[in-house]
Amino acid sequence: MIADNHLINIVDKQKQVSNIQSALDKKINKINLIGFIGSSLALSASALILKNNQPHVFILKDKESASYFANDLENLLKKNIFFFPSSHTKKFQIKKNNTENILLRIELLSKINNTEKPIIITYTEAIAEKVINQKELQNKSIVLKVNEDLHIQKLVSSLEDMNFVKVDFILEPGQYAVRGGIVDIYSYSNDNPYRIEFFDTIIESIRTFDINNQLSIKNETKLKIIPNTELLKTKQEKICFMQYLPKNSIIWTEDINYSKNVIKNHFDESKKYLNDDNSLINDKELIKTLEQFTVIENNNRPFFAPQEKVEINTDLLTRFNKQFNLLKEEMQKHTDQGIQNIILCSSEEQEKRFNAIFEQNEKIKYECIHHTLHQGYIDYTNNQAIYTDHEIFERHYKLKVRAKFSKEKAITIQQLTNLSIGDFVIHIDHGIGKYEGLHKIKVNDKKQEVLKLTYQNGDILYTSIHALHKIAKYSGKEGITPKINQLGSNVWRKKKEKTKSKVKQIAFNLIKLYAKRKIKKGFAFSSDSYLQHELESSFIFEDTPDQIKATNDIKKDMENHNPMDRLVCGDVGFGKTEVAIRAAFKAVCDNKQVAILVPTTILALQHFKTIKKRLKEFPCSVDYISRFKSKKQQKSTIEKIAGGQIDIIIGTHRLVSKDVLFKDLGLLIIDEEQKFGVNIKDKIKLIKENIDTLTLSATPIPRTLQFSLLGARDLSIINTPPPNRQSVETNIINMSHEKIREAIIFEMQRNGQIYFVHNRIENINEVGNLIKSLCPEAKIKIGHGQMEGTQLEELIIEFIEGEFDVLVSTTIIENGVDIPNANTIIINNAQNFGLSDLHQMRGRVGRSNKKAFCYLISPPTNIISEESRKRLNTLEQFSTLGSGFKIAMRDLDIRGAGDLLGADQSGFINDIGFDTYQKILNEAIEELKQEKFESLLSDKNDKFYVKDCQIDTDLQILIPDDYVANVNERLSLYKEINNTENEKDINNFSLKIKDRFGKIPQEVENLFNILRLKWIAKKIGFERIILKENTMRAFLPIKSQVSYYNSNEFKKVLNYLKLNNNHCQIKEIKEKLCLKILFIDSAHIALKTCQNIYDN
Secondary structure, three states: OEOOHHHHHHHHOOHHHHHHHHHHHOOOOEEEEEOOOOOHHHHHHHHHHHHOOOOEEEEEOOHHHHHHHHHHHHHHHOOOOEEEOOOEOOOOOOOOEOHHHHHHHHHHHHHHHHOOOOEEEEEHHHHHEOEOOHHHHHHOOEEEEOOOEOOHHHHHHHHHHOOOEEOOOOOOOOEEEEEOOEEEEOOOOOOOOEEEEEEOOEEEEEEEEOOOOOOEEEEEOEEEEOOOOOOOOOOOOOEOHHHHOOOOOEEEEOOHHHHHHHHHHHHHHHHHHOOOOOOEOOHHHHHHHHOOOEEEEEOOOOOOOOOEEEEOOEEOOOOOOOOHHHHHHHHHHHHHHOOEEEEEEOOHHHHHHHHHHHOOOOOOOOEEEEOOOOOOEEEOOOOEEEEEHHHHOOOOOOOOOOOOOOOOOOOOHHHHOOOOOOOEEEEOOOEEEEEEEEEEEEEOOEEEEEEEEEOHHHOEEEEEHHHHHHEEEOOOOOOOOOOOOOOOOOHHHHHHHHHHHHHHHHHHHHHHHHHHHHHOOOOOOOOOOHHHHHHHHOOOOOOOHHHHHHHHHHHHHHOOOOOOEEEEEEOOOOOHHHHHHHHHHHHHHOOOEEEEEOOOHHHHHHHHHHHHHHOOOOOOOEEEEOOOOOHHHHHHHHHHHHHOOOOEEEEOHHHHOOOOOOOOEEEEEEEOHHHOOHHHHHHHHHHHOOOEEEEEEOOOOHHHHHHHHOOOOEEEEEOOOOOOOOOEEEEEEOOOHHHHHHHHHHHHHOOOEEEEEOOOHHHHHHHHHHHHHHOOOOOEEEEOOOOOHHHHHHHHHHHHOOOOOEEEEOHHHHOOOOOOOEEEEEEOOHHHOOHHHHHHHHOOOOOOOOOEEEEEEOOOHHHOOHHHHHHHHHHHHOOOOOOHHHHHHHHHHHHOOOOOOOOOOOOHHHHHOHHHHHHHHHHHHHHHHHHOOOOOOOOOOOOOOOOOOEEEEOOOOOOOOOOOOOHHHHHHHHHHHHOOOOHHHHHHHHHHHHHHHOOOOHHHHHHHHHHHHHHHHHHHOOOEEEEEOOEEEEEEEEOOOHHHHOOHHHHHHHHHHHHOOOOEEEEEEOOEEEEEEEOOOOHHHHHHHHHHHHHO
């Protein structure tokens, strides 16, 4: 494989590059390029940039073409370029600012004059917006340097004046946070926020940090703080962005006539809704500004009269539709004509594939270069044909432009379970109480931090921060207020025991099912064939890391003798179907049949079309069965299934009917499992026992999720979005004719299509007529589940083919109507839908690289139910890509969780809360493993005689307030400390808090030592340690636990006692032995002592 800079070296020698350079040397300032198509302009411009010392600005027509061009240039030059976008989410919508875009705009303005030879890519919309002038920008900026003398309060006052908002932890530009001597600031002039550490009034260090994990990235010597200049109210005149450019800049344009007309139209339009003329430039300003620079126009009809023309003869590549014979013929023709064939490969794997294709034909001459461009071309002037692997294999081209600010939504599963004062919590030993916050108490005159819980009759329980794992936030069904327990009563203990016995029954069945599958021999599929490799490499997108992992896990399961039971949980449109197709084809390669079970007829049709198209080049027969087919057609299909003439059959619940018999079923794929009722699932269970099963779901129902989280079935999560995919912007709106019209017209203006979901068939025609009256220019059709099968099928196909603009339908579109051109969905009466349904419907849009929009029409939030309001807010919060799994976790809170294995919605989960139920279930499974299934589920890990070691102490062990002031953050850190499992975790945690909060105080070091003490005590077999009044009391298991008293661990305790009897004694307290050791006045000495016992 030849290195990719070789590509520029080839182009560098070509005459068009020297001709452009020659014209620039002659100070010719209006140059016209003719014939530069595909990525030929990017290649020639890159070669020129490398030998030219001037700044270069490229003005493309729109954002998409600018993004592809920026990607080509950045990949070719291997250096960062500036991308200057519009500040708005939607075209010229001044009020809808996009934070990421504003960051990019301000970064360029602040760095342009300090960057040697800047390269800037922009487009018409972006240059139309005026920017703050240089003098004003300078006045509004603050520069800070290491070793500078500055009082923190003075810096805070300056930030407040610049409209920065004080927060506890920074998440987006325009925010700052103060923690002791550390100040975090997110300036609009940099990708990442800054962390400034002070020693008194001296700036000791400046470093950038990552907003997602709050950890430092790189040390800096100085920083520049710039506010949001787009929102600053300035009395001074704003200016055209090009006035920031050095006078010797070269401006490359795609189409000045186009840019001029667009800017003129929008300037005229803007006067209608903007009071000032200080926001957009007009067409005259554009031309006047361009006249001052050297302009290179890549257009056959230049705006300026050219002083020099540079022309090459190029043509776009032929589309081969994966017909490699045509490719070979064309390349052979090029070889005969003396045209050099260059193939750009994105990986070495692709080069190997090309070598395999051409190995039979030695006459074809070609060269592979490890690189990729947006579009190949044939250059007849220079006798070169540049091919790209993604065009030859018809793969989707992945943009790899450097990502800027991308705030992952600050709500994670961990934060969903964060405690607030007044929340109901469950202590596994004492039951349901109320959380009253973190409190300081004194134990023998030493401060400790504890969680305060209140119970019935005002009883108070203080819980050590080391026992956080015993506490869970109550998450039964929403709307049900749990009954608070009384401390010391038997009610909770009895409820827990009752639950445990019920759970044991469920767990017993669960493990029995697992055991059955483990014992039963399934079919072990053979390893991948050459056909499998061909199928996978012809996927039009680049595989995401999660897809690769899920595919490999599935293959590993299928090649095993035990039947597979795997859940693939991936957000809508994240590539679950492709993973399933690969699994299905693997089964077909071993002459096995595959059944794909889907919830709706529409989805059956969609999958049939998708899979048939995907496998058309392969020896595989695909069919479907649903009500879209006549009785006669269904009968014929069933006969073919029985005869083995169909390899992959897709169908609704009709597939699990008694009359459907398979010749040799090898794999069952269940799509959108959350849509099936329990009866269907029970039928599936009968099929599943010894057949590999793959379940696909975007938002698995609570039962499915529990099943997988508990390890009863394997779980693969696909969280990475496909290339260039953007999140769906979600808005809750009231029924507003104006907003509905605006949303539909905006989508139509960019040649897109719209779903309007109305779930009542009685008046769906009235809704259709309303849309027609609002948007008379739109073509509208209506669809619902009561239409004839063929009629509905035709309607969906017409919509897929873009024959009309708006589909007004019931929720039939919820599953599987995959139309990349439909990028706006409006859902009427959204408050009446479940969370999973809303997420599924939203997933119908945003399936291409276009920005998509979802509008949830709902009455005002004060008149809908609390549950509905929470559902809508959750959907609005979780609009980022890959949030399906988080929505499922939230659904556990809203809906509660039922019996794991059947339809019985047991009340005891509402009684004890979901997290506690899970803990009890895990306990029950562990007990059953030891009691009845030890050989089957043998654990090879270290054997512990005690589950946990409880530590009570009077030592000062806490995170001090002056170290971490935020109570919720302290609680979160305590939880994190509690979840550490080894020394490596402690080291990572130490580095993290030192970075975020400064030098670690001794009290926190004590916390770490207590953790280490717990780990070593558990190994020795101590159930509880009391560390008070300079004495350590360690309690051993009850005497009836014979296995412990026969173990090496107990011998170690006796040996230590023998050697240290002057300050150590053992005695019996309530059937438990207690080892008492004197002169233990710190956690460090206690740890050292236990280490001595264990090493004995």
